[in-house]
Amino acid sequence: MLAAKARLENVEKARIFLTERGLIDNDFKMAKDGDYFYFPIKKKMKSDLFAIVSYNFETRKSNEDLRSTLSKKLTKKEFAHLKTSFDTIGSIAILEIDKELRKKEKIIADSVLAANKNLRTILRKSGRHSGEFRTQKLKYITGERTKEAVHKENGVVMKLDVEKVYFSPRLSTERQRVANQTKPGENILCMFSGCGPYPLVLIKLQPRIKSIVSVEKNPVAVKYQKENIAMNKLQKIDVFCGDVRKIVPKLKNRFDRILMPLPKNAADFLDVALAAAKKGATVHFYDFLHESSFNDAVEKIKAACEKSKLSFKVLSINKCGQHAPRVFRICVDFKLI
Numbered sequence: 001m002l003a004a005k006a007r008l009e010n011v012e013k014a015r016i017f018l019t020e021r022g023l024i025d026n027d028f029k030m031a032k033d034g035d036y037f038y039f040p041i042k043k044k045m046k047s048d049l050f051a052i053v054s055y056n057f058e059t060r061k062s063n064e065d066l067r068s069t070l071s072k073k074l075t076k077k078e079f080a081h082l083k084t085s086f087d088t089i090g091s092i093a094i095l096e097i098d099k100e101l102r103k104k105e106k107i108i109a110d111s112v113l114a115a116n117k118n119l120r121t122i123l124r125k126s127g128r129h130s131g132e133f134r135t136q137k138l139k140y141i142t143g144e145r146t147k148e149a150v151h152k153e154n155g156v157v158m159k160l161d162v163e164k165v166y167f168s169p170r171l172s173t174e175r176q177r178v179a180n181q182t183k184p185g186e187n188i189l190c191m192f193s194g195c196g197p198y199p200l201v202l203i204k205l206q207p208r209i210k211s212i213v214s215v216e217k218n219p220v221a222v223k224y225q226k227e228n229i230a231m232n233k234l235q236k237i238d239v240f241c242g243d244v245r246k247i248v249p250k251l252k253n254r255f256d257r258i259l260m261p262l263p264k265n266a267a268d269f270l271d272v273a274l275a276a277a278k279k280g281a282t283v284h285f286y287d288f289l290h291e292s293s294f295n296d297a298v299e300k301i302k303a304a305c306e307k308s309k310l311s312f313k314v315l316s317i318n319k320c321g322q323h324a325p326r327v328f329r330i331c332v333d334f335k336l337i
């Protein structure tokens with residue numbers, strides 16, 4: 001839904017500005033993510049205090065209802081372990097339930113389902129994102145027995161199996177941030193493209209991009225990505241299934257912009273990206289780093305550029321999500337010069 005995204009230092013002024021105009025939608029809970037605060041709003045409004053983005057807010061009433069229902073069904077000790085915020089992909093909710101609450105997981109899941117009319121299936125995380133495909137084991141708990149969701153974001157619709165394909169709804173503003181930088185006529189390479197959120201959002205928000213080459217190794221993600229391109233009636237995206245290291249060197253094109261959304265080990269592929277980049281190209285390089293060592297990402301870029309005899313300048317370092325306490329997903333935007 002519509003959100004006004006304000007830097008933390010502007011939150012108070014933005015709140016007053018939006019409240020005075022009656023723009024805040026009080027059915028939803030405001031949210032904080034990294035250095036930004038998100039206000040749920042009823043309609044678009046221009047201001048220097050915030051940017052208009054899309055954001056998945058929790059409903060205020062459903063969360064209050066849920067806590068009040070569960071406070072009667074759980075002991076005080078159990079209630080202290082309860083996490084009532086969760087990710088939603090389409091009509092599937094993915095809950096995190098502490099081991100102390102496992103015996104009550106069906107009660108919790110049924111209550112979440114009852115409190116949220118937009119949900120049809122409740123799954124529980126039963127592992128971390130792992131392996132080359134960055135997928136996560138999810139246990140079905142209640143509702144419609146499916147792991148396939150249809151999710152809307154930034155004006156596109158995406159179908160995916162939430163267990164067999166990596167997807168994070170929390171990255172919608174990051175995809176919008178990158179899309180806002182693209183220019184008409186660009187040839188773009190999207191490495192590690194999953195079920196297609198980056199290519200789809202980029203072409204949707206900047207239809208005058210010349211072409212996008214999209215590379216993904218997980219065949220299930222590629223199957224969905226092709227389906228998603230067709231479902232959104234979008235053109236100009238060429239999808240390749242396979243290893244970036246094998247596919248990209250064989251491509252004839254050189255690129256104006258390269259996306260590397262594999263924070264766990266994108267550095268291992270910087271040589272491939274640099275060889276495929278035009279002079280002056282912009283690269284969006286993702287990494288997971290502790291807040292005290294964001295500069296390590298720049299060092300990785302520097303080492304790769306030196307090896308490839310290229311010069312670069314950092315355009316910006318962006319926090320785009322929290323991975324662990326004080327560890328962030330960051331994106332370094334850099335330009336080859």
Ligand SMILES: C[S@@+](CC[C@H](N)C(=O)[O-])C[C@H]1O[C@@H](n2cnc3c(N)ncnc32)[C@H](O)[C@@H]1O
Nearest residue numbers: 132133166167192193194216217218243244261
């Ligand atoms: C963190 S996920 C990001 C997916 C997608 N861009 C998104 O934002 O939802 C990284 C993706 O890279 C893919 N991947 C990992 N290693 C790869 C490689 N060597 N070549 C191509 N794809 C790879 C994984 O299968 C996974 O889908």
